[in-house]
Amino acid sequence: MEQGLSGTIGVVVVAAGRGERAGASVEGPKQYRRIGGRPVIWHTLKAFLDWPKSGPIAVVIHPDDRALLDQAVADLPAREELIIVTGGATRQASVLNGLRALQGHGVNYVMIQDGVRPFVNGDLLERVAAGLAAGHVAILPAVPVSDTIKRADASGVITATVPRHDLHAAQTPQSFFYDTILGAHERAAEEKAMAFTDDASIAEWAGIPVHLVEGSIDNVKLTVQRDIAMADEKLKGLALPDVRTGNGYDVHQLEAGDGVTLCGIFIPHDQKLKGHSDADVALHALTDALLATCGAGDIGDHFPPSDMRWKGAPSRIFLEHAARIVQAAGGTIMNADISLIAEAPKIGPHRQAMREKLAEILDISLDRCSVKATTNETIGFVGRREGIAAIATATVVYRGA
Template sequence: MDVAAKPDSKVGVVIVAAGRGERAGLGDGPKQYRIVGGKTVIRRSIEAFAAHPAIGPIVAVIHSDDHALYAQAAGTLAGRVRVVEGGATRQDSVRLGLQALREAAPAKVLIHDAARPFVESALVDRTVAAIGERQAALPALAVSDTLKRGGNDGTVSETISRNGLYAAQTPQGFPFWPIYAAHMKAHHAGKTDFTDDAAIAEWTGIPVRLVEGSPDNIKLTWARDIEMADQRLSGAHFPDVRTGNGYDVHSFEAGDHVWLCGVKIPHGKKLSGHSDADVGLHALTDALLATCGAGDIGTHFPPSDPQWKGARSRIFAEHAASLVRAAGGRIANADITLICEAPRIGPHREAMTAAISEMLSIGPGRVSVKATTNERLGFIGREEGIAAIATATVIYPGEVSA
């Protein structure tokens, strides 16, 4: 133990945020970086501690792949928090977070899951007050549901008494050096089956005192939890639903295929353009950018820039979708109408829908690809080119008045 360090009177905090959030089933990144009520989950957790007068050094333990996500999420709080990379398990990540606090040597430490963004100042006060020199503190709520044990055949084998049973929460509080030593002991012993830090404290003989938890201090585990949290914080009676439109046209030139909505289609001509000239995706890109006031496709991918020569247009659509998500938007619908005499779109509609669904990370039921002719009128009717109209509907956090 590093006993040379001078103890810090402030309380240290380890915020564990290295998980992948598989149970949430979100498909677009770890849950701690999802936006609820206009802010990311992890930023809300950091703010709860950074604003508390008793809190000193804060360490955020993140996944090695998430540095860019974290920097964007933390924003102006980045300088308040030390960041370290986590391990293969939550237990490993906590140990690494505690190691990062050794130099600061706080007398007390709180260990908190980033996926609990609703921790209240009063809960922090109760937990810190219950930490002793050799005593931990565990916020918990008495179990109110009737508990059943299931048998191997899928039927109830017994009803379990809920007397004396509690559901544990975080932040869990500890005297710093004893819990650090406990984690190191478990690490060297190869024990990796502890479900929380209080369990490690119990294993090493550190008494754990129960303190009153908070029913609002929920852990965001499932996709529905995140959706409900967003609704709770947004309080939006009139949700901010925005619609963007895009239009594009490209002429034909000599060639043997066209790219339309991310699908390569054999054809007697090709569309002329600096990139692959995918008129459908160009219109869609403009529609998405319009929902967050981010200019148009030429703003981000100017045709004068040689790096986009022959580029796949899915790059443009994916970039626009990432800007929408960065602004807190959720893409609700993408609708594209292709206007051409040829090629026939019907045989390729399913592939186009699947391609756009993948680019935007939305379900295929939220994508519509349609086609119409120009009744042999104008340049389209003369088969000199193809036009596309796109509409995107995106839901942003907050109310319309915001």
């Protein structure tokens, strides 16, 4: 539990609507439409069931939808612990039914979530919980409005441009001290105050200060058919990760010297590698492999040998640059593998240090870094000790659209 939270967080998931704007479907209302192979409400409920701070969860449904809900959650863990509640004629009435259903369950705080926001995640829930832990009685996750907002008259003529610097788009879960929001809802019902579009509005009406926390641009509400189609496409993209493999090859000539630098490790030797930079053939090959995973050209495009800035430069600069390009494109480096082909010097005594250097440069774990070496059996330019070659392979996972 977050420091400052002293009790149980209950959840009300509101899923009693008919969703007319999403159009008719044999699957039923939009909360039961399938995205990524599962009903929308399955994704929403799973997010809360997976969150370790969730307490009892009340699911508010239409009286005709019990069979649809049972089918939707059939394979969810702890589904038998869900509290199933029948909704009312309005969203406001449905939320009140859900709040009442949590009475007697030892709830101190409550999160009220739209059933058709399937992309709510643990990071957002933690931010909301932190707001409650700070002592704020009402928390509203929201994102700043980015579009220009216009006001128009009944004929469709623009009458004003609304300043947007202080405008925010409200999301859920809107979260509260339980007794406070239950009391506000009960009072609104008694006074037949019905002009509320969300629970934060009821809190404002009741004089309860509502504090904003950062929402999530992914936490969208599925309203129309296109929203559902886009959510389905997104989840299918996540289910099939974009895994890419890049290859790189480089070779540098050997000449008289005092040692070679390979994988960022200097090895004393009676020869050195000839090149504009430090001629680290291994890191050059790996740089090309990483760039290949996002179609970003090769090392020469980014660090041309004609540019004197790179004369004698350590090749880790090139590899770090390629890693930043991959990360900016949404990639996560999963594996780096280098094969060195050389008659000398011996690579074995330095392999561990090389792997550790790769892990440091790429900021990945050691088990994801591999360095291998072989000779060329005295054949060709490598066999004659005229040069050293390197072959590198990089595996990168890119985020789905």
